[in-house]
Amino acid sequence: MPTYKAPLRDIRFVMDEMLDFPAHYAQLPNGDEASPEIVNAILEEGAKFTEEVLTPLNQSGDAEGCQFNDGEVVTPKGFKEAYKQYVEGGWPSMTQDTRYGGQGLPQSLGMVLNEMICSSNLSWGMYPGLSHGAMDALLHHGTEEQKELYLTKMIEGSWTGTMCLTEPHCGTDLGLIRTKAEPLADDSYAISGTKIFISAGEHDMSDNIVHLVLAKLPGAPEGSKGISLFIVPKFTPDANGEAGERNGVQCGSIEHKMGIHGNSTCVMNFDNAKGYLIGEPNKGLSYMFVMMNAARIGVGIQGQGLAEVSFQNALAYARDRLQMRALSGPKAPEKAADPIIVHPDVRRMLLTQKAFSEGGRALIYYTAQLIDQVSAGGDAGKDADELLGLLTPIVKAFLTEAGFEATNEGIQIFGGHGFIHEWGMEQFVRDARITRLYEGTTGIQALDLLGRKILMNQGESLRKFTKQVHKFCQTEEGNSDMVKFVAPLAKLNKEWGDITMQVGMKAMQNREEVGAASVDYLMYSGYVTLAYFWAQAAKVAQEALANGTTETAFYKGKLATAEFYFSKLLPRTKSLVATIAEGGDSLMAMDVDQFGAGFEI
């Protein structure tokens, strides 16, 4: 059975040594709450909960899956009890608003816990995970009464939330939504329609489920401009605010999926269900974006968390498994063969996993600081919001692509045993596969990055980020130890702007050029962004080693991983530059009927 140990040393490296979280918290209005003692307690207790409670349920939850019986969903053995412990531990309220029963801690601490949850048991983590996005949407756009009624219960953890967008004919293109909302005399609405693929849409872990549903009012404008957002509770709250009468929303079935078997993915049928409008009519999509942006970062964390757990298990195996001798001669002559970790190709795979996981962690925690700053508001909050908008599709798509590659390498390191269910490595791949799809596929994130976030604001937010990278490179250019990192980083950072200009120019002639370049462009952006964080990690490690640290293995390992990243992963940007430069001609040349010419389907 695979194991998991929360990587607290590396988490502290990023929080304390790379990104100076104590100084970050000192700038926040609620930063006092995040004292070193509290942060430490959260890390220690979070590690204990995820290692001891969630990890043992991961493989059994995958094997057992969710059961569907006549509209009810039974979650795998132990899931319900683990959720109870999570609620008793006060975790759902940790970063929520104190006015509604929250503890008011900075969001970033929730994201650190989330990484541990995603590594230990992604399927379980999606039940409380979906609630977080729903709570954000309610906090920002709900009325005071709605917050009192729903948010308080969700913060307490006794009710959970969902996000109901997708319909059978409507996935990426939400403008196609058909679910209807008819106004009723009492200011509520009758919601009718079918939503599919609703994560945690029905389960047995909480007393009530609060669905946030996108639907159309009569006469609403066509397309995405005519979508409104509604609260549709499974049980309508009674006069005391407790779960009351059963509402007209039912789970019709659950999906049988490639991965995340322990999480229920539901068809939800709304049949004149009582719903309550959030905010103004026809503004639902913008409200839902509050939820979707948080969820996108959350999915990026899923990719990174799975890379981490796969790496931990592959590392243990590579140290233990004896096969063949090192090419340069025996490294463990007393044994029948050398451990496979001596072989360069196995090291390539392990280092790829480590580089993506630890580099991804730094990127996510930086993003977490931006989220804290946005919550704090003011001018700093506005700047942070712009950077956050730029980095969100990179976190979502690049880290899930990297997570999938890392978990796949995890199987490869195990050889044939990786393909066998019992070792648990194939589960990580199956679970990781969905992260590239939901919350907007990689293709859609790439269009968001290049089209909406960069070209539509004339590269302003990209310039803000590349300026920051440039400043770092300039500061370090006189440091001879850092040249091998900052020289290539500075070159790529400049090239990033140049490529953007080139694609932008081509797009003025032909808009298809944006779509043709976008995924390569996103991957390029991801590699350069991670290089910036690996260069910072290298600097901290070099300083610690120069100052005579006693943890030489940790810092030397960090430095060696940075060197690996720069020499073996970052050069992938060269082929991406070449494919971006080729443009869209070879993609668009073929007529649709030529694709399948020669066979009938």
Ligand SMILES: Cc1cc2nc3c(=O)[nH]c(=O)nc-3n(C[C@H](O)[C@H](O)[C@H](O)COP(=O)(O)OP(=O)(O)OC[C@H]3O[C@@H](n4cnc5c(N)ncnc54)[C@H](O)[C@@H]3O)c2cc1C
């Ligand atoms: C396990 C699971 C859980 C989910 N949970 C939820 C949930 O909780 N709530 C919810 O509302 N939904 C949920 N979803 C739905 C998920 O978000 C969608 O499946 C996803 O957004 C893609 O939509 P689609 O499947 O309809 O694909 P489509 O939109 O049909 O896309 C098919 C392909 O075409 C590509 N494509 C589409 N349009 C474009 C374009 N303009 N340019 C380039 N490429 C394009 C896509 O990238 C994709 O590769 C879940 C799905 C799954 C499988």
